[in-house]
Amino acid sequence: MSTLKVPQSVPSVADDCEQLRKAFAGWGTNEGLIISILAHRNNAQRKLIRETYAQTHGEDLLKALEKELTSDFERLVRLWTLDSTERDATLAHEATQKWTASNKVLVEIACTRSSVQLFSARKAYHALYMKSLEEDVAQHTTGDFRKLLLPLVSSYRYEGDEVNLTLAKTEAKLLHDKITKKAYNDDDLIRIFATRSRAQINATLNHYKDEFGKDINKDLKTDPKDEFLALIRATVKCLIHPEKYFEKVLRLAINGRGTDEGSLTRVVATRAEVDLKIIADEYQRRNSVPLERAVVKDTTGDYEKMLVALLGHE
Amino acid sequence: MSTLKVPQSVPSVADDCEQLRKAFAGWGTNEGLIISILAHRNNAQRKLIRETYAQTHGEDLLKALEKELTSDFERLVRLWTLDSTERDATLAHEATQKWTASNKVLVEIACTRSSVQLFSARKAYHALYMKSLEEDVAQHTTGDFRKLLLPLVSSYRYEGDEVNLTLAKTEAKLLHDKITKKAYNDDDLIRIFATRSRAQINATLNHYKDEFGKDINKDLKTDPKDEFLALIRATVKCLIHPEKYFEKVLRLAINGRGTDEGSLTRVVATRAEVDLKIIADEYQRRNSVPLERAVVKDTTGDYEKMLVALLGHE
Numbered sequence: 001m002s003t004l005k006v007p008q009s010v011p012s013v014a015d016d017c018e019q020l021r022k023a024f025a026g027w028g029t030n031e032g033l034i035i036s037i038l039a040h041r042n043n044a045q046r047k048l049i050r051e052t053y054a055q056t057h058g059e060d061l062l063k064a065l066e067k068e069l070t071s072d073f074e075r076l077v078r079l080w081t082l083d084s085t086e087r088d089a090t091l092a093h094e095a096t097q098k099w100t101a102s103n104k105v106l107v108e109i110a111c112t113r114s115s116v117q118l119f120s121a122r123k124a125y126h127a128l129y130m131k132s133l134e135e136d137v138a139q140h141t142t143g144d145f146r147k148l149l150l151p152l153v154s155s156y157r158y159e160g161d162e163v164n165l166t167l168a169k170t171e172a173k174l175l176h177d178k179i180t181k182k183a184y185n186d187d188d189l190i191r192i193f194a195t196r197s198r199a200q201i202n203a204t205l206n207h208y209k210d211e212f213g214k215d216i217n218k219d220l221k222t223d224p225k226d227e228f229l230a231l232i233r234a235t236v237k238c239l240i241h242p243e244k245y246f247e248k249v250l251r252l253a254i255n256g257r258g259t260d261e262g263s264l265t266r267v268v269a270t271r272a273e274v275d276l277k278i279i280a281d282e283y284q285r286r287n288s289v290p291l292e293r294a295v296v297k298d299t300t301g302d303y304e305k306m307l308v309a310l311l312g313h314e
Numbered sequence: 315m316s317t318l319k320v321p322q323s324v325p326s327v328a329d330d331c332e333q334l335r336k337a338f339a340g341w342g343t344n345e346g347l348i349i350s351i352l353a354h355r356n357n358a359q360r361k362l363i364r365e366t367y368a369q370t371h372g373e374d375l376l377k378a379l380e381k382e383l384t385s386d387f388e389r390l391v392r393l394w395t396l397d398s399t400e401r402d403a404t405l406a407h408e409a410t411q412k413w414t415a416s417n418k419v420l421v422e423i424a425c426t427r428s429s430v431q432l433f434s435a436r437k438a439y440h441a442l443y444m445k446s447l448e449e450d451v452a453q454h455t456t457g458d459f460r461k462l463l464l465p466l467v468s469s470y471r472y473e474g475d476e477v478n479l480t481l482a483k484t485e486a487k488l489l490h491d492k493i494t495k496k497a498y499n500d501d502d503l504i505r506i507f508a509t510r511s512r513a514q515i516n517a518t519l520n521h522y523k524d525e526f527g528k529d530i531n532k533d534l535k536t537d538p539k540d541e542f543l544a545l546i547r548a549t550v551k552c553l554i555h556p557e558k559y560f561e562k563v564l565r566l567a568i569n570g571r572g573t574d575e576g577s578l579t580r581v582v583a584t585r586a587e588v589d590l591k592i593i594a595d596e597y598q599r600r601n602s603v604p605l606e607r608a609v610v611k612d613t614t615g616d617y618e619k620m621l622v623a624l625l626g627h628e
Contacts, residue, residue: 119433122470132472134465135509146501151448154468156436158446187460195449 001277003312006040016041017053020061029068031302038081039309043273047083072261073303079269080310088113088121089128091266092153096136101145101227104234104249105266106137110152111238112245115159122153144185144228151194152235158197168203169211171196175204176212179219184229193235202240246271247282250291259298264307272310280311315591317626320354330355331367334375343382345616352395353623357587361397386575387617393583394624402427402435403442405580406467410450415459415541418548418563419580420451424466425552426559429473436467458499458542465508466549472511482517483525485510489518490526493533498543507549516554560585561596564605573612578621586624594625 011019016037023030023037041049053061065078079087088109095105110118125133134154141149171192178186193201208216217233224230237245246267253260253267271279280291287294292311299307325333330351337344337351355363367375379392393401402423409419424432439447448468455463485506492500507515522530531547538544551559560581567574567581585593594605601608606625613621 119470126470126472126474130472130474130476131511132470132509134469135472135511138465138505138509146505150505151452151464151468154465154470155448156433156440156446156468158440158444158449160440160444162444191452191460191464195446195452197445197449 001275002273003276003280003310004040004042004273005309005312006042006045010041010045013045013048013052014056016049017056020049020053020064021057024064024068031069031073032305034065034069034077035302035306035309038077039306043084046081050081050083069302071303072265072299073301073306075261076265076269076303076306076310079265080272080306083124084270084273085117085120085124086128087270088117089124089133091270092121092125092133093129093136096133096140099140102230104231106149106153107231107234107238108245110149110155111235112242115156118153119156145231147185148190148194148228148231148235151190155194157195160197161199163199163203165203165207168200168207171204172207172211175208175216176219179216182222184220184226184232189232193232193239198239201236205236205240243275243278243282246275246279247286250279250283251287254294254298255287261299261303264295264299268307268310272312276311315589316587317590317594317624318354318356318587319623319626320356320359324355324359327359327362327366328370330363331370334363334367334378335371338378338382345383345387346619348379348383348391349616349620349623352391353620357398360395364395364397383616385617386579386613387615387620389575390579390583390617390620390624393579394586394620397438398584398587399431399434399438400442401584402431403438403447405584406435406439406447407443407450410447410454413454416544418545420463420467421545421548421552422559424463424469425549426556429470432467433470459545461499462504462508462542462545462549465504469508471509474511475513477513477517479517479521482514482521485518486521486525489522489530490533493530496536498534498540498546503546507546507553512553515550519550519554557589557592557596560589560593561600564593564597565601568608568612569601575613575617578609578613582621582624586626590625 019033019037023033038046038049050061053059053064057064062078062081065081066074069077079090082090091105092109095103099106109121113121122133125131129136134150137149137153138146174188175192178184178189183189192204196204205216212219217236220229220233220236222229234245237248249263249267253263267279268276283291283294292308292313295307295311296304333347333351337347352360352363364375367373367378371378376392376395379395380388383391393404396404405419406423409417409423413420423435427435436447439445443450448464451463451467452460488502489506492498492503497503506518510518519530526533531550534543534547534550536543548559551562563577563581567577581593582590597605597608606622606627609621609625610618
């Protein structure tokens with residue numbers, strides 16, 4: 001469930017572009033006007049605004065935003081304004097170019113998007129960077145990380161509901177055997193998470209819990225400092241409980257020492273139109289405080305206003 | 315260049331379906347009539363015939379062909395009649411279900427199709443088999459073969475012409491180092507062939523030849539019995555010289571002891587509408603006999619007639 005609030009009667013695209021142009025004009029920028037427009041238009045509407053703005057004013061709206069805005073507010077507005085597939089391609093590109101073992105953005109994009117969305121992001125990656133996403137992932141990652149990330153970003157998972165229970169049992173046992181032996185980088189363990197459908201993995205993990213008495217992610221927590229293990233846990237969580245994965249990213253971003261604006265911006269920009277309502281409910285359940293209140297407490301100025309608008313504040 | 319001959323004035327789809335129905339009716343089957351229609355319709359026309367036939371006669375044309383025809387002729391007509399993406403999905407499925415180390419069909423499909431065609435075959439695989447191609451490849455192959463085949467069938471290569479010459483030099487050296495050490499299953503060697511664009515790989519292999527004096531496939535021929543090495547050579551050839559790869563498949567199919575109808579059928583059915591003319595020219599250059607004459611000498615009956623028709627005999 002989306003948190004996006006689009007007014008019942010939306011101004012014409014031409015009007016929106018005109019207002020944005022005004023917000024940029026003269027000394028100073030009218031940030032409130034920008035928020036009142038862009039934070040309340042859906043993906044298709046923003047795409048049309050960007051196209052029309054380029055035609056009318058001969059400038060890419062994203063470039064104009066880059067010139068007029070600064071810092072976290074700028075990044076949030078720009079990421080949000082991007083078409084969702086281009087946004088995914090952009091985030092994935094950033095992740096490959098400055099990849100670190102703790103970076104979970106590639107897993108996030110590979111495992112929380114639909115198969116078609118992931119493929120669309122790969123297409124957008126060709127167009128934007130003149131190479132393939134998997135090419136950059138393979139080049140910029142190494143060892144076990146590459147072994148996991150390459151098939152994840154290249155996957156086109158089957159999305160039907162059908163489940164093979166015999167297979168679920170076999171593979172639950174296989175996973176348990178490998179995990180017991182701490183063979184976390186085992187070929188078959190990676191194969192299962194990288195290629196099976198969500199429905200099938202879910203059945204396998206249900207059987208795992210029934211048969212061996214623990215959530216698999218508990219068994220995968222033997223060493224909290226092992227970043228490869230953390231990446232496998234993120235994979236499992238993104239595939240099966242994306243709302244819990246994103247809740248935790250927000251929790252760590254907000255509750256840590258200082259705020260991790262990068263993660264906060266990314267989650268709000270990528271999920272507002274998808275399932276941010278569910279993530280916010282999960283956040284409140286887990287932290288006993290509404291997500292919006294926590295965000296307001298931790299952020300300021302136009303950045304705060306844009307976040308709150310995307311969180312669906314009336 | 316295609317060898318397909320479509321008549322200047324093609325009968326209506328309804329007429330084609332009617333004639334096919336007649337060819338199946340009564341005692342015996344009119345194989346000549348079937349060839350005269352199906353071997354002279356392009357992919358779009360055959361697709362329409364199959365749809366119209368199902369609507370008109372309440373039966374899948376492929377099922378009817380299966381009932382009426384037999385043996386190599388049946389397989390050729392059925393493979394040819396299939397839409398090209400469904401055909402690729404079918405061939406890939408056969409290859410995963412009865413996979414052997416010497417089977418090169420997966421490499422062939424992954425490396426001689428365009429990125430969009432390969433992706434379309436993966437989509438068709440979902441629809442036909444309710445799972446993903448990479449899922450089956452990962453499950454049914456093992457070890458080094460899996461390490462190579464999984465990224466190959468999952469790839470969505472960039473198809474632009476741009477080449478990075480610095481990268482080509484670095485990676486040519488890297489390939490040479492690994493090959494000199496006989497590290498054929500090296501992560502980076504596989505990464506290069508599985509993810510780089512054709513243009514980039516071509517540049518790398520040109521530099522390889524200039525710098526180290528030999529074609530890479532010569533250096534990859536240290537052990538003619540090593541099936542993994544043979545698969546890497548097939549990968550390189552399919553990516554860079556598909557016409558030479560297919561010429562060799564035909565040569566071995568025709569010139570071996572007995573005929574390998576499986577390979578002959580597959581190459582003719584999959585390439586007739588693509589580049590069979592180029593492959594046939596390559597065959598004649600390499601064997602000093604026209605492909606059509608070689609095929610006629612090695613095959614008989616309706617199978618021969620259908621092959622000759624697809625080879626473009628007037």
